[in-house]
Amino acid sequence: MIDVVNLCKDYTLKRKEPGLKGAFKGLVNPGIEKIHAVADLSFHIDAGEIVGFIGPNGAGKSTTIKMMSGILTPSSGSVLINGADITKHRKEVVRNIGVVFGQRTQLNWDLRLGESFELLKHIYQIDQKDYDRTIDELDSILGIKEIINQPVRQMSLGQRVKGDLVASMLHSPKVLFLDEPTIGLDVSSKYALRKFIKEINKLRQTTVILTTHDLGDIQELCERLIIINHGVMMEDGNLSEIVDRIAPYKTLVVEFYDEKAPEANFCEMIEHSGNIAKYKFMKKDTTAADIIADLSKRQTIKDVSIEEAGIDDIIKIAYGH
Amino acid sequence: MKKYLYIIKTQIIKRLTYAFDVYGNILVQTIIMITSAFFWKALYKDGGTAGGVDVDSMLVYIIMSSVLSVLLITNVEKRIEQSVQKGTVATDMMKPVSLFGIYFAEDIGTIIALILQNILPILLIGSLLIKVPKMADLRDLPIFVLSVLLSFFINWFLAALFGMMAFSAVNIDALIQVKKHLIRLVSGSIIPLWFFPDPIANVLKFLPFPYIYQLPLSIYIGRGTRAEIFTGMEIQLAWAVVLFLVFLFAQKQITRKVMVQGG
Amino acid sequence: MKKAFKELGHYLDVTIQVIKMAFLTIVEYPANIAGWMISNPIQFIVGFATIKFVVESFGEINGWNYGQLAFLYGLSVMSHALSMIFFVQGWFMGYFVLEGDFDRYLTRPMSVLYQFFFTNINIFGITDLIPGILVFVYGCIKCAVQVTPFFVLQVLVMLIGATLIRGGIYIFLGSTSFYTKSTTDFGMYTQEIMDKTTLYPISMYPESLQFILTYLIPIGWVSFYPVSSLLGIENSVLNGMVVPFVTLLVGLLVITLSGLFFKAGLKKYESAGN
Incomplete structure (x- = not known):
């Protein structure tokens, strides 16, 4: 479906020096600096996948997704969608993609939402029957008809994002790109958006590619994660595999009847306060059951629970590189 | 005062960083100067004087008009409009520095930056390509400087008053354009009012506009008698004072209105 | 096909x-619209009135009398108005480039330049058309022009060509923002240059400048040459050509070249927030 081959993007930055003197100097001779925003990225995405791009700010994930959707021209390398290079055949290839970019909108601010849809209908040459069917279908997921006659400038952010989602799906694209789609949204709007993504992925086999900072988005949506930092791919794989690889441990929380907490084999006590102690262990070395068995030989246990390494740990570790 | 000096300094730095705008404005002023020079040369093809001025004085007039136009750049209207549109007026007014003081300081900073960046190049280009704009009588220099100062104040207060209209009509872009073009045409910046039909010129004489460009420029090229110039400067001073008072009054009214309504 | x-x-x-x-x-x-309805006509009508004052003081300018100047001025304002409707966005291209507003055009299956201009079409430009037509009709009467079908055709062809030349220049200037990364608003500059070179006969400028305005930055074809030809005013460049059609050709050439320059610039587009 999507092939990214040796993708690179460089920027040149003008360096500005502070102060009056610097301002004068900049007039005559601005210093220039080259920055590699994305360096040699290659991967393949199959039809029907939901892939999350994560990484810290300035890591290059937005740059990548913008190159994949034809907005930025790569410095070198290529993006193929259904085998066609998006840089070379932009007009044909973009018929297959839909785009929703977080805080910005493609809706006409001054007019009712329906007018923006109408324009897209003409731009993508969608015939009336398909258009009506798509609107009905998307309405059943998002409830768009109740705001279709409202001017966009009077909408809440959540309503506007709904409008943008529908706008991006009107031409039934095979791939949907979302850059920080949930940023700034309230809980119910986030929920609606995630539900929407899951539904269209299931119903239409739409491939979804998103960047996000939201752990909820990742946990609920992404089967596959691509972690980028400094423009380089850090991780690419199944969400649970990455969790297993980057954080191959669990933490066992044990409550005893008194304040004495014993050590146990194949694990490390990382915290101890009052009656409660925390034991961190590698999944390959032992199991929680063994540790509990071991501990209960030395002390009476009141209660236990297991903490899995979460996606936030993954990100923390990945960014720490 | 120190706060305003700081604003002036920051504004100078800000202006100096936009190299492209700087060269752009020099380019525009050069074009205006040169095209106007040819325009007048074509009109004066047969020599002689028109409106009591010969072609050489007219050329000096247009070079100095370009110089003056740099000193009369104001951004206050736009700043007011933006602060009203963004809805930050009320909080801006709450700050311990006067809102209009900030805008004034910014405009001053811009002008200081532009003296180096624009006025010197414009004078140089004008001298090389058209004519050295020598003053007709150097003894008039003090009254010329005074007259330019007054014209700056008249222009700035008019701009500020105009910008205040943003409080009642949110989009004043069209009005800013009308004002810009009207001032250009009736201030004598392109075409001196002595070419206008008498009835129109006589009405304009009592309005503030000719005192923005035409009066200082007339002093510079030595047109008119002492008596005419002093009468002109009296009217100029009167307008500066009147506009200042109207400005103070309007500022007070608007501050009150904003504080009550919260913008 | x-x-x-x-x-x-x-x-x-x-x-x-x-x-x-x-x-x-x-x-x-x-x-x-009410604001622009008032502001635009005032600007041009007052502008024309001042020309009238000056020309009446001197008699004529470079052999052009007052009626001929009105004809030139009116036609020039009309093509200005059309360029305001279709191409004015070029002045603000810098903002679109730096704010990342080209994102949405690039992800849709149509020409980026077409979307940029037409989805932002400026119907308000109609307000400039009115003073143009008024001054033009006034000029036609003053010059006692014979209104034949061929005359009307020539005027229409010339207006299209002139609008394309203007549009091409706006596109060219706006496209520089891909390289300069500056939001410079070219409106003031462009308007100034265009006014000085299309509202008055360029024959008042020295030969070198006329050469530039004829062959390098072909603004002379916006109004001066076609109007000279329509009114039968002598000029060595014309050589009996049917100039309005030349204007159309020049217009097509200018807009094609600046379109290519835009396309090259678009490759350097960086979206926003990087």
């Missing part, structure tokens, strides 16, 4: 929709 027609149909279809939306926008903001 069939494909080209289909594509043309697509663009026309979208254009109609876009114009419909532009009118709906006017209905949403009646106060704005």
Whole structure:
């Protein structure tokens, strides 16, 4: 479906020096600096996948997704969608993609939402029957008809994002790109958006590619994660595999009847306060059951629970590189 | 005062960083100067004087008009409009520095930056390509400087008053354009009012506009008698004072209105 | 060929929709149109009045009398108005480039330049058309012009050509923002240059400048040459050509070249927030 081959993007930055003197100097001779925003990225995405791009700010994930959707021209390398290079055949290839970019909108601010849809209908040459069917279908997921006659400038952010989602799906694209789609949204709007993504992925086999900072988005949506930092791919794989690889441990929380907490084999006590102690262990070395068995030989246990390494740990570790 | 000096300094730095705008404005002023020079040369093809001025004085007039136009750049209207549109007026007014003081300081900073960046190049280009704009009588220099100062104040207060209209009509872009073009045409910046039909010129004489460009420029090229110039400067001073008072009054009214309504 | 027609149909279809939306926008903001309705005519009518004052003081300018100047001025303002409707966005291209507003055009299956201009079509430009027509008609009467079908055709062809030349220049200037990364608003500059070179006869400028305005930055073809030809005013460049058609050719050339320059610039587009 999507092939990214040796993708690179460089920027040149003008360096500005502070102060009056610097301002004068900049007039005559601005210093220039080259920055590699994305360096040699290659991967393949199959039809029907939901892939999350994560990484810290300035890591290059937005740059990548913008190159994949034809907005930025790569410095070198290529993006193929259904085998066609998006840089070379932009007009044909973009018929297959839909785009929703977080805080910005493609809706006409001054007019009712329906007018923006109408324009897209003409731009993508969608015939009336398909258009009506798509609107009905998307309405059943998002409830768009109740705001279709409202001017966009009077909408809440959540309503506007709904409008943008529908706008991006009107031409039934095979791939949907979302850059920080949930940023700034309230809980119910986030929920609606995630539900929407899951539904269209299931119903239409739409491939979804998103960047996000939201752990909820990742946990609920992404089967596959691509972690980028400094423009380089850090991780690419199944969400649970990455969790297993980057954080191959669990933490066992044990409550005893008194304040004495014993050590146990194949694990490390990382915290101890009052009656409660925390034991961190590698999944390959032992199991929680063994540790509990071991501990209960030395002390009476009141209660236990297991903490899995979460996606936030993954990100923390990945960014720490 | 120190706060305003700081604003002036920051504004100078800000202006100096936009190299492209700087060269752009020099380019525009050069074009205006040169095209106007040819325009007048074509009109004066047969020599002689028109409106009591010969072609050489007219050329000096247009070079100095370009110089003056740099000193009369104001951004206050736009700043007011933006602060009203963004809805930050009320909080801006709450700050311990006067809102209009900030805008004034910014405009001053811009002008200081532009003296180096624009006025010197414009004078140089004008001298090389058209004519050295020598003053007709150097003894008039003090009254010329005074007259330019007054014209700056008249222009700035008019701009500020105009910008205040943003409080009642949110989009004043069209009005800013009308004002810009009207001032250009009736201030004598392109075409001196002595070419206008008498009835129109006589009405304009009592309005503030000719005192923005035409009066200082007339002093510079030595047109008119002492008596005419002093009468002109009296009217100029009167307008500066009147506009200042109207400005103070309007500022007070608007501050009150904003504080009550919260913008 | 069939494909080209289909594509043309697509663009026309979208254009109609876009114009419909532009009118709906006017209905949403009646106060704005009222402002421009007043401001634009005033600007040009007062501008023309001052020319009248000056020319009456001197008799004529470079052999052009007052009626001929009105004809030139009116036609020039009309093509200015048309360029305001279709191409004025070029002045602000820098903002679109730096704010990342080209994102949405790039992800849609149509020409980016077409979307940039037509989805932002400026119907308000009509307000400039009115003073143009008024001064032009006035000039026609003063010059006692014979209104034949061929005359009307020439005027129309010339207006299209002149609008394309202006549009091409706006596109060229706006496209520089891809390289300069600056939001410089070219409106003031462009307007200034265009006014000085299209509202008055360029024969008042020295030969070198006329050469530039004829061959390098072909502004002379916007109004001066076609009007000279229409009014039968002598000029060595004309050589008996039917100049309005030349204007159209020049217009097509200018807009094609600046389109290519835009396309090259678009490759350097960086979106926003990087």
